[in-house]
Amino acid sequence: MSTDTPRPYTARRFPGLPAYDAWQPPSAADIAAASGRAGLGLSVEQVELFAGMAPAFRDPHERAARAWLEFRPLPRAMPSAPGRDEWNAIAYQVDVKGAPEGPLAGLSIAVKETISVGAGAPVGAGSALVAGHRAPFGSTIASRALDAGAAIDYLGRADGLCVGIRGMNGYAGPVVNPWSTGHSTWGSSAGAAGLLGAGVVDAALHVCQAGSGMVVAAGTNTVAYKATRGLVPTTGVIGFHPLLDRITVSAREVGAVALLASVISGGDGIDLLQGPNCPPVDLVSDLTRDVKGLRIGVVTESLTTGPDGQCEKAVADAVRAQAAELAALCGTELREVSIPDYTLAADVTMLLTLHAGVPMLLAGQLGTSPVIADGDPRLVRHFAQARAEHPELLADTVQLCASTAGFDGGQPSGYWGAVGQGLLPRVNAAFTAPFTTGGTDEVDLLVTPTTFKTPPSLTEELTPEQTLAADLGPGIRHTAMNWSGMPVIQIPLPLVNGLPAGMQLTALHNRDQVLLDAAYALQPAGGYEAAPLNPRPHQETPSS
Numbered sequence: 001m002s003t004d005t006p007r008p009y010t011a012r013r014f015p016g017l018p019a020y021d022a023w024q025p026p027s028a029a030d031i032a033a034a035s036g037r038a039g040l041g042l043s044v045e046q047v048e049l050f051a052g053m054a055p056a057f058r059d060p061h062e063r064a065a066r067a068w069l070e071f072r073p074l075p076r077a078m079p080s081a082p083g084r085d086e087w088n089a090i091a092y093q094v095d096v097k098g099a100p101e102g103p104l105a106g107l108s109i110a111v112k113e114t115i116s117v118g119a120g121a122p123v124g125a126g127s128a129l130v131a132g133h134r135a136p137f138g139s140t141i142a143s144r145a146l147d148a149g150a151a152i153d154y155l156g157r158a159d160g161l162c163v164g165i166r167g168m169n170g171y172a173g174p175v176v177n178p179w180s181t182g183h184s185t186w187g188s189s190a191g192a193a194g195l196l197g198a199g200v201v202d203a204a205l206h207v208c209q210a211g212s213g214m215v216v217a218a219g220t221n222t223v224a225y226k227a228t229r230g231l232v233p234t235t236g237v238i239g240f241h242p243l244l245d246r247i248t249v250s251a252r253e254v255g256a257v258a259l260l261a262s263v264i265s266g267g268d269g270i271d272l273l274q275g276p277n278c279p280p281v282d283l284v285s286d287l288t289r290d291v292k293g294l295r296i297g298v299v300t301e302s303l304t305t306g307p308d309g310q311c312e313k314a315v316a317d318a319v320r321a322q323a324a325e326l327a328a329l330c331g332t333e334l335r336e337v338s339i340p341d342y343t344l345a346a347d348v349t350m351l352l353t354l355h356a357g358v359p360m361l362l363a364g365q366l367g368t369s370p371v372i373a374d375g376d377p378r379l380v381r382h383f384a385q386a387r388a389e390h391p392e393l394l395a396d397t398v399q400l401c402a403s404t405a406g407f408d409g410g411q412p413s414g415y416w417g418a419v420g421q422g423l424l425p426r427v428n429a430a431f432t433a434p435f436t437t438g439g440t441d442e443v444d445l446l447v448t449p450t451t452f453k454t455p456p457s458l459t460e461e462l463t464p465e466q467t468l469a470a471d472l473g474p475g476i477r478h479t480a481m482n483w484s485g486m487p488v489i490q491i492p493l494p495l496v497n498g499l500p501a502g503m504q505l506t507a508l509h510n511r512d513q514v515l516l517d518a519a520y521a522l523q524p525a526g527g528y529e530a531a532p533l534n535p536r537p538h539q540e541t542p543s544s
Contacts, residue, residue, distance in 0.1 A: 023061035025054040068377065072136045075120035079542035083154070087176040089185075089194035092122045092155040095542050096142075102149030104263060107256070109145060110154040110192040111205040114162060114238035117142045117152045123379075125238050126158035126170035126188065128393045129386040130366065133379050139236025140271070141205060141247055141264040148263045153201065156191025160395025161361065162240060163353075164188050164471040165212055166456045167219075169395055174458055177219060178531035179500050183455040186219040188212040189248070193220045196250055197500070199530025203260050206248040208482060209240040209357070210349065211450075213248025217490045218450035218502025221528050223519060224250040225257045228509050229485030230278055232264055233271035235372055238379075241357040242273065242371040243424075243483040244349075253527035254520040257489075258283040272371045286513055289521045294330040294514065297337035297434055297443035298323050311452040318493045319503045322522065323447040329521050335443060341430035345480035348427055351420030352483070353472075355408075358401040359417075396464075397471050428484045435508040444511070445518055450490045450502035481506055489515040492528050 026034070028051040035042040042050070083090025091113040098104065111117060113124040116135035123135045142152060160169045167190030168174040175190035177183040178198035185194045189206035196204040197220025206213035208226055217224030225248065232247045239245040249261040266280030303316040320334075327334040365387075367380035387394065394402075408416060434443050462470065481488045486506055493501045507515045 023058055023065075025051075025058060027051060074378075075134060075136060077134055078118055078120040078122070080122050081542045083157070083191075085195075085200075087178055087181075087185075087191075087194045087198065088173055089156055089175050089191035089198075090154050091124050091157045091172070091191060093542055094121065094152060094155065096121075096146060096152040098146035098149045098151055100149070102147065103259060104145060105149030107145075107150040107203055107260070108201045109150050109152045109203050109205060109260075110156050110195040110201045111142060111152060112189045112192050112207050113155040113158050114207050115139050115142060115155075115205055116236045117146075117155070122155065123238060124155070124158065125162050125366065126160045126164075126172075127395060128171040129383055129390065130161075130238075130379075131171070133382045135236070136376055136378065137236060137374075140233045140268040142236070144264045145205075145260065150203075150260075154192070154195055156189065156193070156195055156204070158190065159188035159212075159397075159471070161366075161398050162188040162207070162209060162212070162238075163358065163361075163395055163397040163401065165210060165215060165473075166471050167194075167216070168456065168458075169397060169471050171393070171395075176458065177455050177500075179219075179221060180455070180498070182458055183499065184219070184458055186212075186215040186451065186455055189216045193217060193222065193250065196220060196222050196252070197531050199252075203249070203251040203256055205260075205264075206250060207234075207237055207239075208246045208248045209244040210353070211482070213246065213250075214488065214490045214502075214504060215451045217248070217250050218492070218504075219455040219500055221492045221495075221500040221531070222250050222252050222490075223254055223257050223492070223523075223528065224248050224490040225261055225512075225516065225519075226481070226488050227261055227265065227512055228487045229482075230271075230274045231266075231281065231512070232261065233266075233268045233274055234369075235268055235270040235374060238366050239369045239372070240361055241352060242369060243352065243421075244357065245369075246482050251527075252530065254516060254523050255284065255287060256527075257519075258287050258516050270373045272373060281512070283513060283516055287520055288517050291326075291330045291517050291521045293332065294445060294518060295332050295335065295443045296323060296327045296330060296445050296447060297335040298447045299342060300336050300338045301340070301342040302448035311449055312454070312496075314496045315449050315451070315453060315493075315501050318496050318501060319447065319449045322491070322493055322503050326445075326447075326518060326522055330518075335441065337434045337441070337443060337446060339430050339434070341427050342480075344423070345427045345431070348420050348423045349480070349483075350472075351416050354401050354405040355414075355417035355420060358398055359405055362398070362402060396468060400468055400472075424483060427480055431480050431484055431486070431506075432508065444507065444514055446506040448504050448506070450504040454496050454499035454501050485509060487512045487515055489519045491519050491522055 081093045116139045118138040167184040167187030192204040193216030267274040267278030305313045365380040367376040
């Protein structure tokens with residue numbers, strides 16, 4: 001059988017259990033082809049020997065398959081309905097009620113469609129290749145929110161396989177910004193952010209890989225907080241790369257963000273990045289507007305404008321004004337902080353995206369992660385089969401990254417991924433240095449723009465090249481905080497040219513409370529307003 005053609009799926013049935021995909025021993029031809037692809041250098045004698053031994057691996061595969069089916073039986077489909085709303089924000093409408101009492105009682109939440117809200121829940125990733133899949137179990141964060149009394153009503157749309165930052169390249173089309181129907185919300189956590197910005201829900205849970213959980217909040221006038229890495233588990237979430245995957249908690253009030261983040265924090269024994277001792281934290285009890293003495297530094301390179309700059313002048317001016325306001329509240333002078341490797345961080349992230357993130361996403365077929373002690377074989381099968389039948393439905397950003405990375409620039413496979421990871425210590429040191437100098441230049445918080453411009457226009461005409469560059473480029477400026485693991489918070493700016501924009505604060509690891517306090521000090525009374533353009537979504541009764 002040609003190894004270039006996907007094998008037909010074969011099934012074996014155990015008494016009383018559903019069919020599963022059987023493990024097929026490779027033939028001598030299969031082994032010879034694998035040797036050629038992987039450069040194994042097998043002799044003819046080895047090929048024949050290994051082909052004869054291969055059937056011995058069938059038994060462990062079958063025992064594991066049986067055990068997995070017993071452990072994760074096919075769940076009953078959770079009732080759901082396709083989204084219908086003015087902004088194309090809702091992927092699925094669900095009706096998941098939480099506990100009758102608890103600290104989150106009465107709180108309504110929208111989540112990114114990559115977050116499972118329970119066994120049998122629909123999940124997606126902005127791709128027709130994932131649509132229709134049902135999760136085998138609920139994510140830890142959704143389960144904890146529900147146990148605390150929250151209700152989850154909507155799964156928000158994402159960009160195509162979450163590889164996109166503008167909220168425009170999902171298979172269902174762009175998500176419209178409730179603040180301006182001629183613009184998007186940014187992406188890739190576009191839908192949940194749009195619903196929160198419109199005032200449809202009280203809070204949202206995003207997944208941030210390339211800054212996507214932060215920029216959408218900037219684009220919708222909401223607060224977004226990303227905790228120190230490991231504090232909030234990513235179990236039950238379709239991920240991208242373990243160094244980049246982070247949960248972002250968003251709301252229109254800092255207190256709501258702090259409360260929801262506290263509820264979902266703490267180790268779950270499954271997310272291995274959390275380590276063996278990761279207790280939940282209380283970010284609410286000590287929340288204060290008293291920020292006297294905090295030292296605030298603006299990253300000079302992040303606010304470069306003009307022909308050689310990356311930041312729109314109106315956004316840069318708004319960031320500097322709000323940073324100065326924060327420094328005044330702290331009773332300290334606003335400082336300029338230079339991080340020459342600020343732009344190198346974007347280059348490193350591009351390498352990790354091309355040579356680690358996208359290849360890992362495709363190799364694991366979305367259903368596995370090396371740092372999550374669980375997996376979803378049904379998603380692997382669902383995505384692989386859909387991809388084999390319709391590879392053209394892959395997002396063009398994924399196609400571009402995978403095809404470019406597949407060449408490896410003439411270097412051995414894995415070389416550029418190793419370069420990217422090898423530079424992480426240098427860039428991490430550059431970003432943590434301002435907090436640890438020990439001198440008069442040391443700061444407690446770093447200020448950067450959350451986005452360098454206001455939300456993207458839905459009517460601007462771009463060439464295919466410009467479109468792909470726009471979908472991939474802007475978000476990677478923010479990912480140094482993802483793989484460094486530092487906590488960050490996005491705070492809305494006053495509207496810039498009538499559109500939402502944001503300022504991002506970064507603190508040293510485990511100084512999350514300082515971030516929240518600073519954001520709380522800047523928050524206007526009553527929190528941040530929802531968009532004035534906020535018709536309610538069309539309500540349908542969810543069905544299986």
